[in-house]
Every structure is written in structure tokens, then in C-alpha cells.
Amino acid sequence: MSVKVSWIAAPVLLCCTMTGAIAGAAPAAPVYTAEGKLQLPSDYREWIFLSSGLDMSYSKLPSMTGHSMFDNVFVDTESYRVFVGTGRWPEGTMLLMETRAATEKGSINQHGRYQAGGVMGIEVHVKDSKRFDGGWAFFGFDGKEPASMRPTTEDCYSCHREHGAVDTTFVQFYPTLLEIATAKGTLKVTDKH
Numbered sequence: 001m002s003v004k005v006s007w008i009a010a011p012v013l014l015c016c017t018m019t020g021a022i023a024g025a026a027p028a029a030p031v032y033t034a035e036g037k038l039q040l041p042s043d044y045r046e047w048i049f050l051s052s053g054l055d056m057s058y059s060k061l062p063s064m065t066g067h068s069m070f071d072n073v074f075v076d077t078e079s080y081r082v083f084v085g086t087g088r089w090p091e092g093t094m095l096l097m098e099t100r101a102a103t104e105k106g107s108i109n110q111h112g113r114y115q116a117g118g119v120m121g122i123e124v125h126v127k128d129s130k131r132f133d134g135g136w137a138f139f140g141f142d143g144k145e146p147a148s149m150r151p152t153t154e155d156c157y158s159c160h161r162e163h164g165a166v167d168t169t170f171v172q173f174y175p176t177l178l179e180i181a182t183a184k185g186t187l188k189v190t191d192k193h
């Protein structure tokens with residue numbers, strides 16, 4: 001197993017490192033510290049944008065926080081290309097959700113909401129089956145420091161596993177991916193995802 005993986009992985013790493021060097025960007029693969037924390041992929045704003053959600057809530061009760069927020073979801077470019085071809089996520093996939101405050105009136109805006117101010121939070125969802133039971137793990141960033149893995153007892157894992165339309169990810173809310181997964185037949189068969 002390890003022999004097979006290493007001779008497959010070597011050319012892939014070489015190719016991506018070279019592409020990264022040419023493009024001046026870091027190779028898109030999760031980078032961990034010695035303690036197993038995930039490094040923040042600092043170039044994620046150059047990844048593929050999937051969608052924004054405004055005040056999405058997973059509870060039927062009205063939001064109690066009084067804060068209006070956008071979330072912006074990105075995926076690393078290499079994994080996106082694999083998904084376009086197959087409707088599936090390869091090992092090393094990173095999906096990143098960034099949250100920002102939503103605000104109403106400013107400049108010439110009179111109606112509707114737009115994103116304002118700095119990043120309020122970043123969560124990264126990583127597929128790395130050799131490292132994580134269940135294949136995926138979440139990392140919550142507070143600033144730019146490396147983040148610890150969220151414990152698998154958190155409800156992130158159960159909700160994503162039970163309701164995510166493709167391999168624990170919420171493809172049903174990312175319109176361009178939904179079209180691809182539908183065409184490739186990789187959507188999880190369930191009546192409510």
C-alpha cells in the first residue's frame with residue numbers, strides 16, 4: 001500500500017510544486033504542523049468561488065444572534081478541476097468557508113445587503129483519508145495561526161455526513177457543482193439531502 005501510494009504521489013507532488021512555482025502560488029495540498037494543526041491556506045482568495053450564503057440557518061427557529069452574516073465558500077483549484085471531470089472530491093481537497101458581516105446602508109446602497117469589514121471566521125473542511133477517520137476533518141481558524149482539528153464529537157461531522165449531497169459537502173447549495181454532480185450521477189440518493 002505505502003509503496004503504491006508513494007510512487008503515485010511523487011509525480012503528482014512534483015507536478016503541483018512546479019505548477020505552483022510557475023504560478024507563484026503555494027501548491028494546493030493541506031499543510032500540517034508537527035502537532036497536526038492545519039496551516040491557513042493564505043492564497044484561498046485565488047481559489048474557485050462556489051457560493052455565498054446570507055444568514056443561512058440550520059434551525060427552524062429564527063436567528064437569535066441579531067447579526068447578519070454572509071458566508072463565502074471556496075475550493076482549491078486542483079480539486080475543483082477533478083470534481084468537474086468526475087463529480088467526486090480527490091484526496092487533499094480543501095473547502096473553505098469565510099464569514100463576513102452583512103450591512104445595509106452605505107455609499108449609494110439603499111436596499112439589500114452587502115459584505116463589509118474584515119473576515120469574522122474561517123473554517124476549512126479537508127479530505128485526507130489517511131489521516132482522518134471518516135475521511136474528512138474540520139479546522140476552525142481564529143486569525144492566521146495554524147488551527148487544531150475540531151473534535152469528531154462536534155455536530156459539524158454528523159450534519160455534513162447525513163445531509164451533504166456529495167461526500168459530506170453541501171453541493172446542493174453550490175449551483176455550478178450541483179449541475180456537475182447531477183450530470184455525473186454522484187449525488188447522494190436521499191429525499192432531503
Ligand code: HEC
Nearest residue numbers: 053056058073095097123124125138155156159169170173
Ligand atoms: C445542521 C447542519 C450543519 C452543521 C451542524 C454544520 N454545518 Fe457546515 N454547512 C452546512 C450547510 C447547509 C452548508 C452549505 C451552505 C452554506 O452555509 O454556505 C455548510 C457548509 C460548510 C462548509 C463549506 C464546505 C462544505 O463542506 O460544504 C464548511 C467549511 C463548514 N460548513 C464547516 C462547518 C463546521 C466547522 C461546523 C461545526 C462547527 C459545521 N459546518 C456545522 C450545514 C451544517
